[in-house]
Amino acid sequence: GENVEQHPSTLSVQEGDSAVIKCTYSDSASNYFPWYKQELGKRPQLIIDIRSNVGEKKDQRIAVTLNKTAKHFSLHITETQPEDSAVYFCAARMGYIPTFGRGTSLIVHP
Amino acid sequence: ETGVTQTPRHLVMGMTNKKSLKCEQHLGHNAMYWYKQSAKKPLELMFVYNFKEQTENNSVPSRFSPECPNSSHLFLHLHTLQPEDSALYLCASSPTSGGLNTGELFFGEGSRLTVL
Numbered sequence: 433g434e435n436v437e438q439h440p441s442t443l444s445v446q447e448g449d450s451a452v453i454k455c456t457y458s459d460s461a462s463n464y465f466p467w468y469k470q471e472l473g474k475r476p477q478l479i480i481d482i483r484s485n486v487g488e489k490k491d492q493r494i495a496v497t498l499n500k501t502a503k504h505f506s507l508h509i510t511e512t513q514p515e516d517s518a519v520y521f522c523a524a525r526m527g528y529i530p531t532f533g534r535g536t537s538l539i540v541h542p
Numbered sequence: 543e544t545g546v547t548q549t550p551r552h553l554v555m556g557m558t559n560k561k562s563l564k565c566e567q568h569l570g571h572n573a574m575y576w577y578k579q580s581a582k583k584p585l586e587l588m589f590v591y592n593f594k595e596q597t598e599n600n601s602v603p604s605r606f607s608p609e610c611p612n613s614s615h616l617f618l619h620l621h622t623l624q625p626e627d628s629a630l631y632l633c634a635s636s637p638t639s640g641g642l643n644t645g646e647l648f649f650g651e652g653s654r655l656t657v658l
Contacts, residue, residue, distance in 0.1 A: 466646055475632065475649040476585075521585065529575075529598060530647065534584040 434459040436524050438533025446541050451512050453536045455522035456504040462524040465498060465505045470535075471518045479520075480507070512540045545569040548633050548650035556658050557623060563653045565616040565633030572638040574616040575647065576608060579630040591616060592638060623657045630654050 435458040445451050457465075466481035482489045482496045482505065489496050493512075498505040505524075509516055517540045523530035546567045555561050565574065576588040590598035591610040605627075607619040616633055634647040 468647075475651050476647075477649070478646040481646065529587065529590055532585040 434462060434524055434526070434531040436522060436531045436533045438522050438536060440536060441534065442537045442539070444539045444541065445512055447512060447514060449512055451509045451516070451538055451540075453507045453520055453522070453538070454504060455506070455524070455533050456502075457524040457531075458503065459524070459526060460500075460503060461526040464525045464530075465496070466523050466525070466530065467496060467507050468521045468523070468532075469518045470521065476521060509538075512538075514540050514542050516540050546633060546635055546648050546650040548631075548653050550653060551651060552654045552656075554656045554658065555620070555623065557625075559623075560619070560621040562620065563618040563631055563633075563655075565618075565650055567614055567633075567635040567648070567650075569635060569648060570637070571635035571648070572613050573636045574610060574613070575634040575636075576616065576618055577632040577634065579632055579652070580628075585632070588618075620655075623655075625657050628655055628657045 436455055438455045443451055463484040467479050468476040469479045470476040480491050480494050480496050482498050484500055487498055493510045495508040517538060519535045519537050521535045522533040549564045573592045575590050578586040578588055587600045588602045589608040594610050594613055605622050609617040630652045632652045633650040636647050
């Protein structure tokens with residue numbers, strides 16, 4: 433089955449800095465890669481996703497890149513703000529069911 | 543409001559109790575999921591239903607028993623649980639198209655379970 437590795441487990445940055453979270457996957461058949469944000473005590477919510485026919489996708493301060501050859505994808509957050517503090521999960525999916533990474537706790541210091 | 547509602551939000555039970563978690567969605571989705579979220583662990587998939595049929599049972603102990611009476615409702619029946627089963631149980635749903643799951647997961651707020 434699919435295996436998703438996510439790094440780092442914790443990321444601490446100053447407000448205004450950029451943050452990068454990286455994930456690798458094992459199944460080359462995976463074709464959909466969502467990123468979820470979970471604030472403390474809240475449910476996970478999709479913030480951005482990318483499909484395997486696209487190399488990069490951007491939505492305001494958030495971008496995701498995908499390297500199919502190397503089987504890795506990354507989340508980039510620019511100009512971080514305290515409200516970006518949360519746990520971020522990557523996932524990889526082919527067909528039905530997503531496999532999640534272990535999560536990255538992002539802390540943005542004011 | 544996501545459209546996925548879970549009840550109860552908090553539950554404390556003894557190891558000999560029997561309780562149920564409920565999940566309801568009115569988003570028109572056909573796939574529903576149960577996930578377990580423990581501290582410092584990844585989201586653990588437990589069960590998946592598609593068009594009311596169970597399509598995944600991720601080696602979950604029999605003390606957890608799912609039920610999906612229709613595409614809008616999902617239950618997780620709990621009996622003789624262990625303290626290590628204490629966790630946040632998240633329900634999710636997703637749209638399907640032509641039998642394939644093509645959409646994002648919509649999560650409920652979760653049910654925080656404590657087993658004494």
